[in-house]
Amino acid sequence: MTSDTFVPFALPDLSEGEIEAVVEVLRSGWITTGPKVKEFERRFGGAVGAGHCVAVNSCTAALHLALEAVGVRAGDEVVLPTLTFAASAEVVRYLGAVPVLVDVRPSDHNVDPAAVERALTPRTRAIMPVHFAGVPADMDDINALARPRGIAVVADCAHAFPCQYRGRNVGTLADVSCFSFYATKTMTTGEGGAAVTENPEWTARMQVMALHGISRDAWKRYTAEGSWRYEILAPGYKYNLTDIAAAMGLVQLARAGEMLARRASVAAKYDDAFGRLDAFELLGCPPDRTHARHLYVLRLVPAALRIGRDAFMDELKRHRIGASVHFIPLHQHPYYRDTFGYRPESLPVARELFERSVSLPLFSAMGDEQVDRVIEVVRALARTHGR
Numbered sequence: 001m002t003s004d005t006f007v008p009f010a011l012p013d014l015s016e017g018e019i020e021a022v023v024e025v026l027r028s029g030w031i032t033t034g035p036k037v038k039e040f041e042r043r044f045g046g047a048v049g050a051g052h053c054v055a056v057n058s059c060t061a062a063l064h065l066a067l068e069a070v071g072v073r074a075g076d077e078v079v080l081p082t083l084t085f086a087a088s089a090e091v092v093r094y095l096g097a098v099p100v101l102v103d104v105r106p107s108d109h110n111v112d113p114a115a116v117e118r119a120l121t122p123r124t125r126a127i128m129p130v131h132f133a134g135v136p137a138d139m140d141d142i143n144a145l146a147r148p149r150g151i152a153v154v155a156d157c158a159h160a161f162p163c164q165y166r167g168r169n170v171g172t173l174a175d176v177s178c179f180s181f182y183a184t185k186t187m188t189t190g191e192g193g194a195a196v197t198e199n200p201e202w203t204a205r206m207q208v209m210a211l212h213g214i215s216r217d218a219w220k221r222y223t224a225e226g227s228w229r230y231e232i233l234a235p236g237y238k239y240n241l242t243d244i245a246a247a248m249g250l251v252q253l254a255r256a257g258e259m260l261a262r263r264a265s266v267a268a269k270y271d272d273a274f275g276r277l278d279a280f281e282l283l284g285c286p287p288d289r290t291h292a293r294h295l296y297v298l299r300l301v302p303a304a305l306r307i308g309r310d311a312f313m314d315e316l317k318r319h320r321i322g323a324s325v326h327f328i329p330l331h332q333h334p335y336y337r338d339t340f341g342y343r344p345e346s347l348p349v350a351r352e353l354f355e356r357s358v359s360l361p362l363f364s365a366m367g368d369e370q371v372d373r374v375i376e377v378v379r380a381l382a383r384t385h386g387r
Contacts, residue, residue, distance in 0.1 A: 007373055009322030010184040013259055013365040014248075021247040028243075033211070036243035040250055041194070047162070047253060048171025048179075050196035052203035055246065056210050059158045059180030059193035060087040061239035064094055065209055066176035066195045067126060069202040070152035072097050076125035080156075081111035082329040083350040084130045088156050089330050097125065098340070101331045103347040107284045108132065109297070109357075112349070113141035120145065126152040131160035131170060133326065134186070134292030135285045139165055139173040154178065158193075159294040161186050162256055166288050171196050181245075184363070186259065186294050187252040189245035209236040259364035263293035266362055266371050270296055273375040278304040279382040295326055296362040298378070299353065307385045309356050315385075316358070319377045324359045 025031060037055050045053030056062050072078060074096030080088050082101040089099040102115040109132040116127060127146050129137040139155075146153045155174035163170050171177045176199075181192035195206055208214065213236025252259075274280045281299040285291045300309055307315070309325070316323045329350040331342035344351050361374055 004320060005373075006320040007322055007361055007370045008363075009324050009359070009361050010363045011365050012183050012188045013255075013262075013363065014188075015251070015255070017251040017255075018248045021251050022244055025243050025247045031244050032242050033240040034243045036246040036250070037241050040189075040241070040246035040253070043250060043253055044179075044194055045196055047256070048177070048196055049169040050171050050177070051198045052200060053194055053196045054203060054206045054210060055192065055194045055241040055249075056239040057191055057193065057241055057245075058087075058239075059156070059178050059182070060091060061210070061237070062178035062193040062195040063087060063128075063154065063156060064091040064237070065206040065239065066154045066178055066197075066202070067091055067095055067097070067128075068209060069205040070126060070154060070175060072125045072152075075123065077121060077123045078126045078128055078154075079116050079119045079124060080128035081130050081132075081350070082331045082347045083109055083132065083327055083353065084156065084330065085158070085327055086330070086333075087158075088128060088130055089336065092128075098123075099330075099336070100124070101329075101336065101340075101342065101347060103349045104132070104353070106349055106353060108135045108286070109283065109353060110135060110137040111142075113138050113145065116142060117145055120149065120151070124149070124151055126154050128154050128156055129174070130156040130158075131163070131292075133283060133295035133297055134159045134163055135283070136160060136163055136165035136170050136173075136289045143173070152176070158182075158185065160292050162260060163292040164290045170292075172198075175199065176202060181249055181252075186263070186292055186364075187249065187256050189241065189249035189252070192241050192245050192249060208233055210239040212236045212238060260293060262364040262366070263362055264291070266366055267291075267293050267296055269371055269375065270298075270360065270362075273379060274298060277379070277382050279386055293362065296360045297326060298358045298360055300356040300358065302356060304387055305382070305385050306387055309358060312358060312381065312385075315381050316377065319381075321374055321377050322361055325354065325357055326359050327354070329354050 041053040092099040158180035181189040213234035
């Protein structure tokens with residue numbers, strides 16, 4: 001690979017199987033929500049060990065539906081980490097509730113249960129842990145805080161398929177767990193998401209609200225078994241997944257193990273290349289859980305480098321290495337700062353981690369030459385800019 005060849009941050013890993021599955025659906029004449037979506041719900045729910053699965057068009061939609069189903073209403077509070085993507089908190093605002101942002105642990109960037117406990121009030125209706133980068137959060141501690149108080153736990157699992165926590169699948173640990181199948185995730189439907197739960201009442205509510213609040217199985221009204229008559233039970237949303245997307249997802253789901261193995265192999269090469277360098281710290285994963293390997297986060301050590309994170313990112317770009325930062329803490333964004341009065345120093349651990357974190361390319365379709373190129377450039381930057 002030449003030095004001017006761009007290494008992307010992430011690409012979907014698509015085989016001929018996904019293409020053939022999508023073409024089959026296109027030729028079937030049924031391209032929106034239908035039998036493929038129902039099959040995908042059965043298989044994905046089974047893969048994560050959940051009794052019920054509602055497939056929708058994004059993880060954002062899944063989180064919104066989940067919070068609405070568990071009873072979050074205007075004026076309620078939902079506790080969640082500040083170190084997460086916009087979607088985690090914006091769905092709280094969709095319902096008129098208040099996102100209460102808390103700090104994370106430096107070891108793995110996951111929410112700090114002690115910070116969650118300090119944030120609980122009589123108005124707390126839900127806690128939303130986020131499994132950062134594919135490392136499960138401390139779910140036993142979070143559930144121990146929530147259950148005696150009657151607080152729902154809605155987990156943002158956008159990074160966390162497939163992985164386990166203390167021998168249990170992520171997807172079985174919260175009241176509702178929400179997954180993402182966006183193009184850069186560990187498996188993809190192009191755009192898509194799912195909410196899984198053991199609660200049949202919440203499942204029924206999410207199914208209704210995902211398609212305009214129309215009575216259950218409304219998609220069947222255009223089949224031979226369906227009826228033109230339907231009832232609107234609530235003012236719902238337009239969150240349904242398509243059969244086109246589900247067909248892709250079924251093939252991706254079957255390939256999930258091999259794709260995880262490849263990401264783990266790339267991450268192991270990175271660990272070996274960067275783990276002994278003074279310039280970097282690696283993101284931890286406790287021994288009682290497994291890692292979905294969605295992100296590879298490298299933390300710069302300021303004492304060992306003469307350049308900061310932003311300059312380091314510029315150097316990666318100059319060397320045509322795709323990179324990103326996960327995440328700009330929510331409490332530092334203008335909306336949350338101005339609306340709720342946060343200051344950058346309000347949540348200092350997340351602020352400090354953000355200021356020195358870089359996410360390197362990691363995806364299962366990465367070639368060995370691309371991996372070697374990233375390692376070569378990052379190690380060269382450590383040498384060039386080391387103190």
